[in-house]
Amino acid sequence: MNLQEEILSNIDGRTLNYCFSCGMCTGGCPSARVTDSIYNPRKILHRAALEGRLEEDIWLCTNCYTCQERCPTKTKVADLISLMRRIYVKEKGIPGFIKPLIENLGACGFTARIGDLENKRRERMGLPSVKQNQEVRRIIEKTGGGL
Amino acid sequence: MSVLKVFICTCRGGITLPKDLDFGEDVKVRVIEDIFFDKAQEEIESFVGKEKIVIAGPSPRIMEGFFSDPNIAFVNIWEQASMVGHGPEKIRDLIHGAVEGLRNTAPVEKKVFEIKNKDALVIGGGVAGLEAARHIANAGFKVYLIEKKPFLGGVVAGLDRLYPEGTPNSHVLYPLINEVVRNKGVDILTNTEVEEVDGSLGDYRVKIKTHGRIPKGLMLKKCEEVCPVTVNDHGIKRKAIYYMPTYPYSHGIDFDSCTRCGECVKVCEDISLEEEEKEIEVGAIVVATGLKEYDASKIIEYGYGRYPNVLTQWEFERRFSNGLIKPKSVSIIHCAGSRDKNHLPYCSRVCCILGLKEAKLVKDTSPDTEVYINYIDMRSYGPFEEFYNTIREIYGVKFIQGRPSEILQDGEELVVRAEDILLGKQMDNRVEYVVLMTGFVPDDELFHKLGLPADGCFPTEYVNSQHSVDANPRGIFIAGAAAFPKGVAESMIDAGDAAQGVIDVLDRYAVEKKTPTARINSSICGEIDCRICLTACPYGAVYLKDEEVTVNEELCMGCGICTATCAAGANQLDGCTNNGMLAQIAATTKEGDVVAFLCKWSSYSAADKAGYELLRYPENVKIIRIPCTGRVDAQMILKAFSSGAKGVLIAGCPPDGCHYFTGNLKARKRVIALKKLIEQFGINPEALAIEWIGKDESKKFVEIVNRLNGGGR
Structure with a gap:
């Protein structure tokens, strides 16, 4: 290259x-x-x-x-x-230290994982809760996201 | 001017002339032995201005030294024919082309500007204006020196030290002002502005407005006391009526902030707050309006205007020299706004040394103050390097290479956050004061009134073309830092130069126009009204006057770039009109020729050089001389092809080397577009070429015409 x-x-x-x-x-x-x-x-x-x-x-x-x-x-x-x-x-390829971020991305669509705790906090702030997002996972798989 | 005279020089028999020298009934041919003989020249001279003349002989580069008239066409039968071994047939074609070109061109009248008024106007009373006024008045002409501020002296008067070494400004300013005041030929008008400018070279009528008057020699401390208006002048508090130790030798009123309340008049009845307008008639104008600081508050990340201790160079120097601030530490930041595509894309040229001057000023006065300089590159050219060394070696100023990214306030301190490039680390530098070496912009309010092309930048094109000897005579001269940022000494030298130009004009009864100019046929132009030529002119000479496209004859340099953009044929360059060029091309070109349009500034000389070097190239290469490749339009190229040419070459100056700045680039774009078009007509696009051929590149010229000759269409 x-x-x-x-x-x-x-x-x-x-x-x-x-x-x-x-x-x-x-x-x-x-x-x-x-x-x-x-x-x-x-x-x-x-x-x-x-x-x-x-x-x-x-x-x-x-x-x-x-x-x-x-x-x-x-x-x-x-x-x-x-x-x-x-x-x-x-x-x-994707370097090792980035992989956890990609995993989060595949799991919820964000680089930081959003679980129940975060969703509760969002609820208190009047924000809609974030659900598990399969679409992003599919995109990552299709584009060879290294997982 | 219906008769055409053709003079053919045989160079003492060195050129074999064709037998058939009959170019039509109205053409009289005269063969002369040697055109360098005085008698031969006198003979030709006797017809100049009366008849259209074709001179065939050596290169026009040489012949233009002897004859200058727009109705003369030159044919090069020496360097570009005989010397390269080309025969009489080609010589006949070349002369025939020139004859037909001239026959189809309307005679051009030689334009003369009469110098009616022998007075001069100098706008701006800074060092450049003063110096220009002094020179012009010394030569015996009356000068009106007008200054919009209440005092003379401009930027220099407001500062303590001179650029660059820090000599007190009184060394230069006071003697200069006294010289001007002593000269009875200078009429000094302060608090005066230009309202309107009308007329042209030799005959300007200028309306000027004086805002008010204070008699000379009055110390008006009491008026100052009663004045209710307080002004912050670069951080120094003063009243609207104040004193400065320059000229006039009395108090002055700053009419930008004066409310005309009349309190001062109650104390001193001699003060007049009346506005006076008058019209003056002058023959030439010097614009010495100088420069101003770029508005530093636009550089948001540097916090100017938000943080009180972030100052511009002039504010800092004024406050520091007046003892209003005693900094413990100072950070001087270079290129604040300069060399920045978000602000001023250019280098302001003087600020590097100005920064060193400020550092020296601080260290001289208070050696314990810590001084840091943040810079990108230190541009200390020529003798300034020694000054830079002194500041580093003796004064111990600390230099940090790296342009600060932001300035923050932390309590009493300012934090200059920058990368120290040499350490490769981001650093926070804590200082008490930050001095921004802001870039400079012209004080250009007047430029549009004077018809000078200006768009917030320095009028570089105008200044450069003014220094070109082929420029038309002009009545407006730019002196000093109004042209581009200059130091004090440079500004004064420049002012002398502008004064020389003014004296040169005023000293004559009339000046002749040198360059052919473009003319607009307004009846054709008005119908189409495309206005494309407005943007084509590199000098801003083509402009809209009462919604009509007009050419400013003083600014026009005769490149013909605008003529080439006019599809309607309304715009015609004198001596290079569409009809003339097309007739010349048709008469010159024979079946199977290669027509080369060569720019007279470079490629034509390269072809001449091929002659001296006795290089060989095919006889069917016919050269047509043009002012700039930007003049060559699609019509001319297609005419060459339709007259039988198998190849067409357009060659001019190297990129960025065009005599008219951008003519070669415009021609290139045009030719590239035309290549696609001619392909549809069944002409091989390879038969059309545009090339850069510099004046010494004779071998490149020969290579290219050989290639075109081999290609065929």
């Missing part, structure tokens, strides 16, 4: 070359904040552009889009990270 070629063949991916490494993305990143900058979107982009290497840190993005909102060069930072995740899954 050639990471650069894959990224540049995608319309959002093409914005990778816009980046001039100013660090504004990492500067405001909540994930970088709690991981002591182990997760560093600027570095991830730079690494992809120069080395063409994918590492597991891309899974630490919370998709809050702060980086993309603030980027002065209009690089689609968060979209690029999502794109790299897709390429990662295509190449190496």
Whole structure:
């Protein structure tokens, strides 16, 4: 696999070359904040552009889009990270530490499991209860969600 | 002008001429030995302006040095025929083409602008305006210097230190103001604005409005005391009537905030709050309106306007120099709004060094203050590198590479949250004050009144084309930072340059138009009313005047890009009209030829170079010179094919290298679209090519025409 070629063949991916490494993305990143900058979107982009290497840190993005909102060069930072995740899954499959989330997703349609306790709390707040959702499970199975 | 004269230079017998030199009854042919002889030139000169003339000889690149008249057509039979070994038949075709082209072109009248008024108007009383006024007045012309603020001095007057090293501004400003005041030729009008501008080069009528007057030399401390209006001027509190140590040497009234309550007039009867309008007549105008800070409150994440200690550079400098703030720690943030596609996409050019200047100002005054600089790239070009080194080495300012992502307030402190790129870590920097080095935008309220193309950006195209010698003479000159952000010294040099332009115009009785311009036939245009050409012009010269498409002859550079977009034929470029071009193409082209439309700025020179280098290319390659590839329209290309061409080449400057900014890109789009069309007519799309050929790329030119010659349709 050639990471650069894959990224540049995608319309959002093409914005990778816009980046001039100013660090504004990492500067405001909540994930970088709690991981002591182990997760560093600027570095991830730079690494992809120069080395063409994918590492597991891309899974630490919370998709809050702060980086993309603030980027002065209009690089689609968060979209690029999502794109790299897709390429990662295509190449190496879903990494082990993501699997529990997928299980939850298959069970209820959310990454965090919603059981009786949560439903009771929802009831108190006047929200409809969440039922077991088989559709999402079927989608995951059909698309080879790695379960 | 019905007679056509053809002068053919044989280059002292170096060119073998065709035997048949009969181009029609009305065409008189004269063969001359050497066109560089004074006598030959005098002979041709005697017909210039009276008859249409074709000069066949060396490249027009050379011949335009001797003859400049819109009714002369040049034929290159030396570099592009004889030198590359092409025979008399081709020479005849080329001359025939030029003759037919000229025959089908209406004679162009040479336009002259009479310089009726010998006075000049300088708008803006900052350093650039003052310097321009000084130069023009020294040359003996009367100058009206108008300033919308109550005092002269512009941006510099409001600040303590000069860009870049921090010399006190009084070193430059006071002597400059005194020079201007001493000069009796300068009429200084403060509190004055331009209301309306009418007329053109050499004959402008300008309505100006003066908001009020205070007699010179009055210290009006009592008026200041009674004034009920308090103004926050970059964080410094003052009254609407206040004093600044520049000119006039008295108090001044800030009419933006004055309520005209009349309290001050009760104290001093000499003050006039009456608005006065008057009309002045001038021959040329200098626009020195300068720049202003980008509105920092638009950069939401930096909290300007929300947090009181987040200041812009000018606010900070004014407050700091006036001793209103004594910071313990300061973070200077570069590129606030600049180099940002969400705000100003350009680099504001002076702020890197301006930031260093602020750092030096702080450290000079209070060495214990911690100063941090957040930057993306430090653009300290040329001698500024030494200044950058000094700030780092001697002053101990801490540099953090990384553009801050957000600024937050935490109690008394401000938190600058940024990645330190060199450490690869997100950091919180706690400081007392944050200084935003905001980007700069032009103070462009006047631009549309003056007919200058402006859309909130600096008028780069106007300024660049103004410095081009092929531009038409203009009466409006941009000086100083109104053109793009400049330091003080640069602004003053630029002002001298603009003054030179004004003096050059005012010194003459009349100036001649240099470039052919586009003309609009309003009866055809009015019917169709598509207005496509409005967006085609790279200079904003094609505009709507009373709902009618009009060409501003001062701004037009003669590229013909607009002419090519006009499907109705209402828009015609002088000397390169549809009829003329089509007749020339039809007469030049023979069955099986390759027609090459070459841009006169680059590719035509490449073909000339092929001549000096004695390269060989097929004789059936016929070159037609055009001002820009953007002028070549579908009609011309199809005409070449219908006249028998088996290949057509359109070649111009490399991408982004177009003399008219975007002509080559527009031509490219047009040709790519046309390729699909000609396929339907049964012409091989490969027979039509558009290429970038730079002035030195003669070998590339030869390769391409060989390819086209081999292809066939």
